[in-house]
Amino acid sequence: MTDFGSVGAEYAAHSHSARGRLRHDLVARRLLAELPARPARILDVGCGNGEMTFRLAAAGHDVTGADPSARMLAEAARRLGADHSELADRVRLVEAGVEALPFDGERFDAVCCHGVLMYLDDPAEPVARLAGLVEPGGLLSILAKNRRSIGVREALRGDYATARRLIESGTDTSPGRLGLATRGDTAEALDRLAAGHGLTPLPWQGVRIFHDHLDDAWAPDPATYEAALELEWTASWRSPHRDIAHLVHTLARRPERGTRGPALPDPAG
Numbered sequence: 001m002t003d004f005g006s007v008g009a010e011y012a013a014h015s016h017s018a019r020g021r022l023r024h025d026l027v028a029r030r031l032l033a034e035l036p037a038r039p040a041r042i043l044d045v046g047c048g049n050g051e052m053t054f055r056l057a058a059a060g061h062d063v064t065g066a067d068p069s070a071r072m073l074a075e076a077a078r079r080l081g082a083d084h085s086e087l088a089d090r091v092r093l094v095e096a097g098v099e100a101l102p103f104d105g106e107r108f109d110a111v112c113c114h115g116v117l118m119y120l121d122d123p124a125e126p127v128a129r130l131a132g133l134v135e136p137g138g139l140l141s142i143l144a145k146n147r148r149s150i151g152v153r154e155a156l157r158g159d160y161a162t163a164r165r166l167i168e169s170g171t172d173t174s175p176g177r178l179g180l181a182t183r184g185d186t187a188e189a190l191d192r193l194a195a196g197h198g199l200t201p202l203p204w205q206g207v208r209i210f211h212d213h214l215d216d217a218w219a220p221d222p223a224t225y226e227a228a229l230e231l232e233w234t235a236s237w238r239s240p241h242r243d244i245a246h247l248v249h250t251l252a253r254r255p256e257r258g259t260r261g262p263a264l265p266d267p268a269g
């Protein structure tokens with residue numbers, strides 16, 4: 001496993017930049033729209049420094065953040081104590097990776113796994129484990145690197161040779177911003193995996209279409225940031241724009257008890 005703790009400080013800096021915030025704002029907006037108004041039990045797998053965990057808890061939900069990196073989890077705990085102490089009774093932090101989640105028999109109204117699959121070799125087993133923890137009526141929310149956009153960031157940054165090599169090779173892996181190689185998935189493949197475990201896929205969104213190639217020094221004024229966010233939100237649902245987003249946000253819901261599950265999407269589709 002990648003020791004994410006070694007790049008944790010860099011990730012925290014990115015997370016708080018306008019470019020990082022754009023991602024969190026888009027993902028949180030969709031998630032909060034799909035969650036029930038009542039307090040929901042949410043599991044955030046690979047919670048990192050806790051950004052989404054805290055946002056969901058601040059909206060009134062009870063959130064368990066799990067991460068295998070002791071250093072990332074320590075940073076989440078530090079932030080909880082220092083900046084979000086009012087959320088302490090709604091947040092639980094657990095040191096565990098997706099391979100060994102200690103929640104036998106426990107089910108959640110929503111299971112999130114954001115920015116994690118890109119560090120794992122294969123999404124099938126993790127998605128199976130995550131889907132198995134979703135309560136009837138509950139949601140699975142996955143944010144993954146978009147396999148279809150590999151090479152786009154490099155091209156827009158002017159690194160034409162790398163972009164051409166990545167696009168020509170058809171690879172599913174490219175260097176990420178933190179210096180770690182990261183693997184992409186397609187939204188359709190993630191939807192098929194979720195459907196294979198009885199969940200019904202919901203419309204997926206592309207996250208960071210027009211602003212991914214900027215660096216973390218991008219510092220728009222508040223009005224420009226709002227305009228950028230609204231543009232990204234509008235385009236996030238639509239092809240061809242969403243197809244070249246750096247990330248895909250897929251969601252799937254487990255049918256309520258007694259209702260029919262999804263028909264499996266066409267594997268060739």
Ligand SMILES: C[S@@+](CC[C@H](N)C(=O)[O-])C[C@H]1O[C@@H](n2cnc3c(N)ncnc32)[C@H](O)[C@@H]1O
Nearest residue numbers: 004046047048067068069072097098114115116
């Ligand atoms: C890019 S950060 C994302 C953090 C957070 N989910 C977010 O979206 O801001 C990736 C996180 O995945 C965690 N991670 C790495 N391998 C994992 C695994 N096998 N299971 C769960 N989390 C893992 C890392 O420790 C790190 O905290």
